Amino acid sequence: MKKIITSVLIGVYLLSGSSDLPAQEQNEEKRQDRQESAQDRINMLEIARYINNVNYTDIYDRSILMYASSKGYTKAARILLNRGADPNLAAIDGATAGMFASYNGHARILRLLLEKGFDPDLQALDGTGALMMASQNGHTEIVKLLLDYGANPNIRAYDGYTSLMLAAQNGYTEIISLLLDKGALVDIQDYNYNTTALIQASLFGYTFVAMLLLDAGADPNLADKGGTTALMTAAMLGQTDFLKFLLASGADINLKSADGSNALFLASLNGHTAIVKELLENGAKPDSRETDGTKAIVITARDDIADSIRTRLYAGLNKELQFTENVTAMVASNESGALEAVGLSAGSKENDELVAKSDKTTAFIRASRSGFTAIAKIFLKKSGHINTNQTAKYTDLMVASMNGHADIVRLLLEKGANPGLKDNEGKTAIDYAGDPDVKVLLQGNSN
Helix, strand or coil: CCCCCCCEEECCCCCCCCCCCCHHHHHHHHHHHHHHHHHHHHHHHHHHHHCCCCCCECCCCCEHHHHHHHHCCHHHHHHHHHCCCCCCCECCCCCEHHHHHHHHCCHHHHHHHHHCCCCCCCECCCCCEHHHHHHHHCCHHHHHHHHHCCCCCCCCCCCCCCHHHHHHHHCCHHHHHHHHHCCCCCCCCCCCCCCCHHHHHHHHCCHHHHHHHHHCCCCCCCCCCCCCCHHHHHHHHCCHHHHHHHHHCCCCCCCCCCCCCCHHHHHHHHCCHHHHHHHHHCCCCCCCCCCCCEEEEEEEECHHHHHHHHHHHHCCCCCCCCCCCCEEEEEEECCCCCEEEEEEEECCCCHHHHHHCEEEEEEEEEECCCCCEEEEEEEEEHHHCCCCCCCEEECHHHHHHHCCCHHHHHHHHHCCCCCCCCCCCCCCHHHHCCCHHHHHHHHCCCC
């Protein structure tokens, strides 16, 4: 009987959708929405004027003021506040009227709340506050208003995120400047992954964000729990301008993560020729010694599954998620004992529980037919009994050869990469080369 061991691979998947409604139906729907919104605003004004208890709440402890703040009903909010509504009343989840106004960008209502004593540093049960919500959603006017009323820019959510980190991962440079002017700390790391504002910005190539953070003293070499730096992430994702700025700011080009990968390896793996050239010109050293190379477990997959994993990991990143979240790949051990990805599904709420019961490690995802390879951080069930010490060692030249990046193979060889280095099975780069041009290059340097 086949032995099945499940594990979890968490990646990034950006869900999108479109409406198939005919234009006439959409217009009618919009008209109805406008009518309902107008009636709702009128109803809210009546309630605000005549309700006996202005702090009345529903079964979730949500007040009338919270509803008005969320919807942007400024006149109703003003009436409620003038009648004594409590601006600091919290719902069952800790949310306040000020948080609703901040999240939705209703600056006039927020000003009314602050003038009536709203505490800008109140936090919901998940640790988020008004400033974090405004920073994440790009509401510059609200961020300025909250900071002017004394909001603390360094308050952290339950996962350790700050307003600066949320603004950085979304590229909101004006908000970042406001936060830094008010003393936001640039090198705070989150609790789960030790990511930083600079690393989050590197995911999306926000070069001007990097300029602001580095000018404020951000450490370009600060790494997350896996040893990954902003330079490595930029190299992996092809963020050329971002990488150049990091190099000019003193980023260590030869730092290695916990699995042994560095910026050059990641750029070589993913075919970013311009970045490989930039790294080599700035002193990056190709793998040339027996001790060089990156170690990770190997998970094979059908070509379609491997391609889907690569796409979700390296393209269309969702800014509201960590880099390694929201895709689940079920992995099993086949009859020979090798690990194989057997299916993918969109992320779910159950992922948090799975991750909590799992160990994080690094894996190479190899397409079974084409041999194309990607690298990913994965979570293996602690109860899975998978021997993660049985790893494969690949060099930068090997992965460039596997993936058919002839230009990169040429650059690496010119800078001293050793084509004779062997992996665990005694294979060299030429054994993994499927592209004829790559084979010719390697054969010409085999001596």
